[in-house]
Amino acid sequence: MAAEKPWILTLTAQTPTNIAVIKYWGKRDEHLILPINDSISVTLDPDHLCTTTSVAVSPAFDGDRMWLNGKEVSLSGGRFQNCLRELRSRGGDVEDEQKGIKITKKDWEKLHFHIVSYNNFPTAAGLASSAAGLACLVFSLAKLMNVKEDHSRLSAIARQGSGSACRSLYGGFVKWIMGNEENGSDSIAVQLADEKHWDDLVIIIAVSSRQKETSSTSGMRDTVETSMLIQHRAKEVVPKRIIQMEEAIKTRDFPAFARLACADKMIQQEDVRSQVAYTFDAGPNAVLISHNRKAAALLLQRLLFYFPPKSDADLNSYVIGDKTILQDAGIQNMNDVDALTPPPEIKDSNNPSQKFRGDVSYFICTKPGRGPTVLTDESRSLINPETGRPK
Numbered sequence: 001m002a003a004e005k006p007w008i009l010t011l012t013a014q015t016p017t018n019i020a021v022i023k024y025w026g027k028r029d030e031h032l033i034l035p036i037n038d039s040i041s042v043t044l045d046p047d048h049l050c051t052t053t054s055v056a057v058s059p060a061f062d063g064d065r066m067w068l069n070g071k072e073v074s075l076s077g078g079r080f081q082n083c084l085r086e087l088r089s090r091g092g093d094v095e096d097e098q099k100g101i102k103i104t105k106k107d108w109e110k111l112h113f114h115i116v117s118y119n120n121f122p123t124a125a126g127l128a129s130s131a132a133g134l135a136c137l138v139f140s141l142a143k144l145m146n147v148k149e150d151h152s153r154l155s156a157i158a159r160q161g162s163g164s165a166c167r168s169l170y171g172g173f174v175k176w177i178m179g180n181e182e183n184g185s186d187s188i189a190v191q192l193a194d195e196k197h198w199d200d201l202v203i204i205i206a207v208s209s210r211q212k213e214t215s216s217t218s219g220m221r222d223t224v225e226t227s228m229l230i231q232h233r234a235k236e237v238v239p240k241r242i243i244q245m246e247e248a249i250k251t252r253d254f255p256a257f258a259r260l261a262c263a264d265k266m267i268q269q270e271d272v273r274s275q276v277a278y279t280f281d282a283g284p285n286a287v288l289i290s291h292n293r294k295a296a297a298l299l300l301q302r303l304l305f306y307f308p309p310k311s312d313a314d315l316n317s318y319v320i321g322d323k324t325i326l327q328d329a330g331i332q333n334m335n336d337v338d339a340l341t342p343p344p345e346i347k348d349s350n351n352p353s354q355k356f357r358g359d360v361s362y363f364i365c366t367k368p369g370r371g372p373t374v375l376t377d378e379s380r381s382l383i384n385p386e387t388g389r390p391k
């Protein structure tokens with residue numbers, strides 16, 4: 001008689017990325033990933049930027065394995081291991097009579113996972129791929145394993161994979177509370193408001209053609225070790241900004257939101273910040289936030305005037321995400337970009353746009369978005385349910 005084929009149980013989830021408007025910069029514990037100050041972020045619409053992760057468990061698997069964007073990657077790093085260990089100790093009972101699956105809590109220590117993950121945006125382009133990626137890994141495994149913890153507790157696990165991943169466990173506007181406990185148990189993310197609370201915000205990301213030169217981990221370490229001002233920022237400056245930013249979000253006060261976001265990135269330009277908030281992540285990509293679609297359309301016109309693409313680019317791949325902002329800006333093709341009239345601040349006839357041609361790889365138009373979701377449609381799974389390997 002043929003031996004019965006071992007079962008494979010799979011689950012697929014999607015998780016957004018996020019952009020901090022009050023920054024996480026500096027750790028007080030490198031191993032547990034504990035920050036020196038609270039931070040606040042906006043979750044970005046996963047329809048435009050997201051990680052999709054499928055996870056599988058089977059008695060036939062003889063080790064934990066992961067494939068990221070089509071290539072097998074090692075899970076031996078301490079950060080992945082911390083997340084897997086925390087999840088294994090919290091797995092619950094799982095039963096599927098039809099498939100003949102019965103897993104009890106204690107089985108999770110011996111069972112292995114296959115993880116297949118895909119980012120729909122360039123990994124390592126400074127777009128917080130590890131935030132979305134680690135949040136998705138923790139969320140999908142927690143659902144597969146029937147971990148009965150709320151999102152805040154899951155955020156404390158994701159935090160140990162990548163600090164800012166804890167903020168991707170929620171949609172909308174999110175605060176990562178630094179916490180005081182030495183074991184990090186109170187360093188968690190909480191939702192300040194969901195994505196519908198302030199949904200006329202438009203976020204435009206200018207993805208630089210240059211690479212991120214310094215990793216966030218080493219940049220933060222150097223700052224904490226060498227800056228005489230960083231403790232002042234963490235203890236005196238940020239706590240006040242956090243209170244003000246929470247209020248600005250609660251009351252949808254865009255000028256206050258923009259002033260605080262720009263100040264936290266040390267950008268001072270009185271004339272524009274009541275119209276546009278801007279910040280940078282650790283990479284060279286500028287993130288610009290407009291208070292409504294009309295302002296965003298004007299902003300996009302200006303951005304395309306100053307940063308036209310290389311001559312062979314097509315508009316469809318130069319402006320991605322929510323294309324309706326392009327329509328609002330009256331731009332349908334590259335001829336419309338070339339024909340943009342110079343903004344009023346340009347006084348001489350030298351067209352400065354040529355100076356920056358090609359400096360931006362592409363623009364992403366997006367908005368505040370929802371938190372993690374389980375994708376129930378089997379066709380969205382990245383794992384072959386027969387082999388437990390990438391499709």
Ligand code: ADE
Nearest residue numbers: 051117118129130133134
């Ligand atoms: N780092 C970058 N992207 C990731 C992903 N999708 N999963 C895990 N780690 C990542």
